[in-house]
Structure formats: C-alpha cells, structure tokens
Amino acid sequence: MKSKPTIDAVLAGKIALVTGGTKGIGKAVVKRLELAGATVIVTARNQPEEPDATYTFIAADLSRAEEVSKVANIIHKQFGRIDIIINNMGANVYPGGGFSTLTDEHWDQALQVNLLSSVRLDRALLPAMLAQKSGVIIHISSTSSQFPIWESTMAYSVAKSALNTYSKALATEVAGKGIRVVTVSPGLNKTEAMTYFLEDYAKQSNISVEEMTQNLFERVGGVPMGRMAEPEETAELIYFLVSPAASYITGANLVIDGGNFPVVK
Template identity: 45%
Template sequence: MSFDLQLNGLRAVVTGGTLGLGAAVVKTFAEAGARVTTSARTLPAQPMEGVTYVAANLSTAEGTSLLAHTILQDWGGVDILVNVLGGSTTPAGGFAAISDDQWIAELNLNLMPAVRLDRALLPSMLAQGSGVIIHVSSIQRVLPLPESTTAYAAAKGALTTYSKSLSKEVTPKGVRVLSVAPGWIETEASVAFAERMGAQAGTDYEGGKKIVMDWLGGIPVGRPAKPHEVADLIAFLASSRSASIAGSEYRIDGGTVPTV
C-alpha cells in the first residue's frame, strides 16, 4: 500500500520558512512535490531549490500584505497555508516585567500574522471550494512558564481559539482549518538556549537540555521533538489523507502535558 500524501503540484505557503520548524515544513512539502512559497525577514544564503522566498516582516501589516500580494500575483490562489511563524521575545521576570509594548510585540508575532494572512488568502480558497489552513500553536497555551512565557502563551492561546472559530465558519465551505501544538522542538534556537543554560550551570548541552526538560515537568519520551517529526505531522494533516479532520488541535510534545 502506498502512503502518498498526494501533495504533488499543490500550492503551499509556509511562514517563517528559513529556520527551525518552518524550514523543516518547507523541506517536507517540497520533497512531497508541492509548490512552496515561504517568507522570512532575511533570505537564506543557501535557498532550497524549487522554493520561492519572499523577504517580508510578517509582524507588520505591510509585510503580510507584501507576501499575500506576491502569492496572489504569482499563483492566483493557494491550496495550503501553514502559519508557522512565532516565538517568545519577552524577557524573564514574570508578569511585572512585561510592558505594554512587549505584550503587543508578542501578539504581533504569534497571532496577527496568521489572522492577516488568512484574511488575505482565505477568499481564494473559498472561491475554489477547497484548501487547508494549519496554525502552529504551542503547548505553552496550557503549560505556560510564568517566569518568561506568559505573553507568548497567551498569544498562542488566542491563536488556538481563533483557529477553532475560523474552522467552524469555513469548514462547511470546503476549507479545513486545524492547529498543531508542539512541545519543545530541537531547533537551532532551542539548542543555543540549552547550551546557554548549561554553561550558566557549569555543564554542557546535555546538562542544559535536562534543565529545560525539568522546567517543563519532564518529557516522557526523554528528548525534545525533531523539527522533521513535527513537519511530518503537519504534512499529513494538510493532505487529502486527513480529509475528515477539521477544527482539531494536535499536540506533539513527547507526553509533556500530563492531562488529556
């Protein structure tokens, strides 16, 4: 039995596609035969063959508009939209350390790019009566770290709720909307963070990794997820193999969240 995801030739847009999970998603879709356009503030020194890169700052309305305009001009529409872009930029220090500007910055990075890009590209999906939108949320929405991720977790919580509402609105019109909530992923940024934590504690990367996992309450599988593992889940959900799946959030966290 073949498990072809049947993505060949489909038009896929992935945000934040030059590093970490975004780069893994771009690679997975491209290798499956999809036509891929992705965005980043800075274009990669070694672009992936066959992938279109658009330099745009999606934390601004202007950057999102630039990406959407380029896609609609080049393709006239889109079949798959994966909103990967996100991250936590708030300093440590708990609730009192988060200024209004930092709250707004977290929302502009973790919620508004998806809202704006969906608003720009979803009409083309509705016009053709088909499409898939996937929002990358986070287990932080149910397992926030008060010391440093309160605003990020709140923004991701808003993204998940928005995703569910959007699904209820447009799934009956042929467009599936889902969200994926990863736990800790072993990206370039998380490796650097664990190395930094390890160095501060007088240990190495493996020691720093244990510190981070302990903060999370442990990861039962014993390690963070690899980017390609999360990308594989996203590709399956975007494919016709999951045509009956809509409105759900899929957690991929190695068992970190201890509740159902």
C-alpha cells in the same frame, strides 16, 4: 501496465505557503511538502544562502501588517491560487522574570508575532480559498499555550493560547465551505530557536546548556520519551494534516510532545 501512484505525489499541483520556512520546524515542513510534490512559497525576514533551493522566497517581517499584504499580493499575482497555508512563524523573544518585566511593547510584540501575523495572512488569502471551495490552514501553536511557564513564556503562551481560540473559531466558520483549519501544538523541538533559548537562559543562570536542558525538561513536568522532537517528526504530522488522508480533521488542536502532557484532556 499502469504504475501505482506513490504516496509522495499526493500534493502534486498544490500551492503551499510556509511562513518562517527557513529554519527549524518550518524548514522541515518545506522539505516534506516539496517531497510530496507541492509547489512551496517561503517567507522569513532573512533569505538563507541556499543556491539549490527550489521554493519561491519572499522576504517579509510578518509582524507588520503592510508586510503581510505584500506577501498576499505577490502570491495572488504570481500563483493566482493558494491551497495550503502553514502559519508557522512565531517566537518567544521576550524577557523572562514574570509580570513585572513585561512592558506594553513586549505584550504588543508577542501578539503581533504569534497571533496577528496569522490573523492578517488568513484574512488576505482566505478569499482565494473560498472561491476555490478548498484549502487547508495550519496554525502552529505550542504546548506552552496550555502550560505557561511564568518565568519564561508568559506573553508568548498567552498569544499562542489566543491563536488556539482564533483557529477554532475560524475552523467552525469555514468548515462548510471546503476549508479545513487545524492547530498543531508542538512540545520541545530541537530548532535554532530552542538552541538560542537554552543558551541564553543558561548564561543568565550561570549554568551549562546541558544543565539548562535538564532544568527545562523538569520544568515542563518531564518528557516520557526522554528527548526533544526532531523538527522532521513534527513536519510529518503537519504533512499528514494537509494531505487528503486528513479530510475529516478540522477544528482540532493536535499535540505532538513525546508524551509530555501528564493529563487526559
């Protein structure tokens, strides 16, 4: 008797790249894709101590053009194909305080990290997908791309908003060539970056991390579900989007935010 295929084999034989796959949302995505049978390549600036890791790790700072080329060359040489790109790495590491605190260097860095890293990586790897006539590209944006908080996310939100527009344009360009491009906009996720953000702002404001967390919930207009997402919950959406079950989804920007957005869009 034939055994039934299990849902967790759906990505068997697929080669997937997850940028920033060592922490937070990226790490959860790596685990989910591996569970689904994919062969996963991870990039980050620092290699974590994970002796049991089953992914291939490439150390790279993707905010630098030459490092993006290095990653693409290694993938071409070692794997010869690429089926899934999760452009996850990104960061809001610019000073708060609004327009007057943000220098040209901050703006440039925000765009290098949150926009141009993805633009360059896609440009280097898309030819392989076009030759295969298949592939899925995910861009991890943020709800703050549609809801900037001037005190703390101005440059980051602008860069993520540009990423949304780029993602839509690319999706339209390659939709007829077998390649899907989808944006995912997470709301608040319990990750290392979020912990750092809360601790840093709590210290600056001389309040506790709990008070700062409450302030953030209020500042984003409240989260009806009353909590942040676990990175694994966001990873589950990303997994669905790269799976064949999402074969008609392209050019969309999917929000996963516990009901935070108060309007119908």
